[in-house]
Amino acid sequence: DQQVKQNSPSLSVQEGRISILNCDYTNSMFDYFLWYKKYPAEGPTFLISISSIKDKNEDGRFTVFLNKSAKHLSLHIVPSQPGDSAVYFCAASRTGANSKLTFGKGITLSVRP
Amino acid sequence: NAGVTQTPKFQVLKTGQSMTLQCAQDMNHNSMYWYRQDPGMGLRLIYYSASEGTTDKGEVPNGYNVSRLNKREFSLRLESAAPSQTSVYFCASSPGRTDTQYFGPGTRLTVL
Numbered sequence: 001d002q003q004v005k006q007n008s009p010s011l012s013v014q015e016g017r018i019s020i021l022n023c024d025y026t027n028s029m030f031d032y033f034l035w036y037k038k039y040p041a042e043g044p045t046f047l048i049s050i051s052s053i054k055d056k057n058e059d060g061r062f063t064v065f066l067n068k069s070a071k072h073l074s075l076h077i078v079p080s081q082p083g084d085s086a087v088y089f090c091a092a093s094r095t096g097a098n099s100k101l102t103f104g105k106g107i108t109l110s111v112r113p
Numbered sequence: 114n115a116g117v118t119q120t121p122k123f124q125v126l127k128t129g130q131s132m133t134l135q136c137a138q139d140m141n142h143n144s145m146y147w148y149r150q151d152p153g154m155g156l157r158l159i160y161y162s163a164s165e166g167t168t169d170k171g172e173v174p175n176g177y178n179v180s181r182l183n184k185r186e187f188s189l190r191l192e193s194a195a196p197s198q199t200s201v202y203f204c205a206s207s208p209g210r211t212d213t214q215y216f217g218p219g220t221r222l223t224v225l
Contacts, residue, residue: 009153034213043117043203043216044156089155100171101214105155 003027004092006104014112019077021107023090026071030092034101035064035075038087047088048075080111115139117217119204125223126194134189134220136204143209145187146171147179149200150219156203162187164209194224 005024013019021035031052036044050057050064050073057064063076077084090104117138126132138145147159148171158171162181176198178190187206191198201221205214 006155036216041219043205043218046213046215049213091156100158100161103156105153 001026002104003030004090004102004104006090006107008107009105010108010110012110012112013080015082016079019075019080019084019109019111021075021077021088021090021109023073023075023104024071025073025092027092027094027102028071029094030102031095032093033064033066033073034091034093035062036089036091036103038089038106044089077109080109082111082113085109085111117204117206117215119202119217119220121220122218123221125225126191127225128195130194131190131192132194133191134202134204134222135186136188136217137186138204138206138215139185140206140208140215141184142206142215143184144207144214145181146205146207146214147177147187147189148203148205149173150203151200159189159202194222196224198222199224 003026034049035047037047038044048059048062048064050066066073087106087108089106091101093101120135143164146161148156157173160179162168165184180188201219203219204217207214
């Protein structure tokens with residue numbers, strides 16, 4: 001039973017355009033959501049997070065939106081750059097769960113020059 | 114400040130051999146984790162240690178053991194390696210109060 005779903009395995013966008021990466025979750029107890037970015041042969045690096053008390057969090061070119069009623073979150077990258085090409089993992093956790101994260105399977109983003 | 118370090122970076126084992134993957138963090142984090150990443154499967158939690166002296170099973174613990182040696186170090190042991198354990202292994206740590214985890218560079222393990 002996959003509790004965090006990233007249904008699109010890949011996404012290709014033109015440099016300068018917007019990248020929208022989607023993530024759905026099934027566990028209504030999740031109250032904290034994170035996005036990680038991973039380059040080949042490296043460990044995942046934390047990108048941005050959002051608490052369930054918010055519906056938007058912004059950090060430079062990266063914005064995460066949370067729709068609790070739909071159990072859906074999305075990561076927007078504007079403008080997209082070739083260096084953004086990587087695998088993006090969505091993750092979720094719930095308060096009191098010893099900070100355990102549940103990860104999605106990841107989306108491979110390719111930004112074309 | 115090196116963050117999370119893992120050794121070795123690469124390892125090839127024969128079926129039935131044993132080995133220990135080492136992980137250390139210098140961020141004074143309370144919690145540490147071991148994940149494996151397989152193609153199309155994302156990151157799956159093997160074991161975690163919420164604090165020094167405690168360890169708990171994650172999603173895929175079978176065939177593995179762990180030791181939280183001290184606050185800095187968390188090792189993962191394969192007692193009798195199997196081809197199904199061919200994977201990339203990541204160690205991570207977190208302060209314990211927040212949910213942001215910080216990952217090491219990974220160990221690529223092949224079991225023949």
